[in-house]
Amino acid sequence: MSTDTAPAAGRAAAPPAAWEEARARVYAAGLAAPLPVTARPLAEADGHTLAEPLTTRTALPAFPTSSVDGWAVRGPGPWRVVGRVLAGGSPSPLTEDGTTVEIATGAMVPEGTTAVLRIEESERTPDGRVTGTPRTTPEWRKPGEEAFAGEELLPTGTPVDPAVIGLAAACGYDTLPVRRAPRAALLVFGDELLTAGPPGAGRVRDALGPAVPAWLRRDGCEVNPTDVIGPVVDTLPAHVEALRSALAAADVVCTTGGTMHGPVDHLHPALAALGADYVVNTVAVRPGFPMLVARLTGPDGRVRFVAGLPGNPQSAIVALVSLVAPLLTGLQGRPMPVLPQAVLAEPVPGRGDFTHLALVRLDRVAGTAHPVRHVGSAMLRGLAGADGFAVVRPGASGEPGSRVPVVPLPLLPGERAS
Structure with a gap:
């Protein structure tokens, strides 16, 4: 066990990790457990x-190639035409001064060529010879x-x-x-969740089961429909079995809910039963404080990870961008990206000793970040109109005009926020 981890049986004894430290820990854990090469x-x-x-x-290029359509000439003109070179051909050398071959863009320049004359800057004499003045700059690409x-x-x-x-x-x-692309699975915890139809009668619609796999795919994960399980029954044996089954195939198993220590929060005891070590257990960030990443070694000797996301939807997405994204970056052996920065257009309150991740919409032309409304930890309306989270560090307050890091929401290749 490394010095920055603790057994799951130890529960939440340690204070929350600072947000930046937590990201560094999970990234290092991912680097130490790289995915197989294929x-x-x-x-x-x-x-x-x-x-x-x-x-x-x-x-590159492997041989001299003409950068124009024209004439490969040897010596002074006028030049007698002795052939033609097209792309893909291997020409004979030019062995006599006063000779030329017609040459196409991208074709191999014959050995013995002293210049390439552009076709539009050449003329033909009555007897068929080529005349013109080659430019002083070479008109071909040299090998290497x-x-x-x-x-x-x-x-x-x-x-x-x-x-x-x-x-x-x-x-x-x-x-x-x-x-190899990381394979992820999702376990949805919570007996109160509905998987179809509108909420009511004390039950709420599961918003994370459909959404989290899509976020994971945007971070390069493979998530199959059969890898999304839930709601898992709120008992410890059911949690242990669901985790054990998901870990058999997945590199990273995300869970939603159950990251605290309430009467039906079974994630911590289940991780202890499986012999997991915490890489991070709670993070000093708002929203999303009770997030975690734990590490287990499978029967095949390979390390797998469990990422515990809070049950509140926006808090779960904060956990995804805060911990899961750096973990996946490490697993793939990629360098940790430097967060872009933007200027706050409006004030964003601080959260005391905690880092505040505030949903913002970016104006990329002006380089500004605009806080959005409807940003409660259980809300998704603000998230749907946001580009990322502005980072207000502990002990600070985001004043208008201040420059802050922004954690971007993951995008599909080719997507760009407005």
């Missing part, structure tokens, strides 16, 4: 993470101009996106070694 075809690598540096297999053979282009931990895929293809790769 080789993915380029067409299937999008969204994964490089498990090895991307290096060039040849120089973009990268030399064996050069590291991207480091381990780089997220794979279409640009990375294109670069890998240009380097001659057919597959990429990447970290």
Whole structure:
């Protein structure tokens, strides 16, 4: 057991972790338990993470290539035409001064070429020779101009996106070694929850069961419909069995509710029964204080994690962006992202010794953050119109004009907030 963890049987004896410290802890725990490496075809690598540096297999370009349509000439003109070179061909050398071959953009420049003359800057004589004045700047790309053979282009931990895929293809790769996408499961706790229809008669609609998997997918997780279970019966044996079953297949199991110590809050005893260690148990943040991440080692020797999200919907999303997102970043071997910053357009109150995560809408043109309404821990209306959470540190108050970090809500690839 590491010094920054405690057995689940110890419950909540330790004081809440500071928000930034908690994020650092779970990120380090994820880095220490990296996901397995797999080789993915380029067409299937999008969204994964490089498990090895991307290096060039040849120089880029591998051979001199013409950057224009025109004439590859040798020596002074006029030049006698001795052939044509198209992209994909391997031309014979130019061995005599006063000779030229017609050349297409991207075609290999013949050995012996002294200049490339643009087609639009050339003329033909009555006897078919080519005349013109080549520009003084070379009109072809030299081998290794973009990268030399064996050069590291991207480091381990780089997220794979279409640009990375294109670069890998240009380097001659057919597959990429990447970290397997994290697989997540969700256990919904609470006998009071309805899974269909409107709320009423003392029962509320489960808002997290449908929403949390979508948030997890935006953070790069694989979540299958069968990985969402609940509501789980409010008994300790049912909680233990649900956790044990979910952990058999998932890398990260998120739970909703039951993170306190009430009469039907069975998460802590269930974690103790399974022999879990806390990485973080409660965080000094509002909303979302009773969040946790625990760690277990499976029969196969691999480490799995349980992320306990509070039952109040907005608090659960605070836990997702505060703890689950850094954990997933570590598991995938990615660097911890630096939080963007924005200027507060309106005041945001502090929360004393706690960090305050305040829902905001961003004006990206002006670089400002605007607090939204309807932001109670049980509310989702404000979240639906927000871009992220402004971070007001302990002991501070967010005054208008002050610059604060913003924790962005996860987006699908290609999404951009307005």
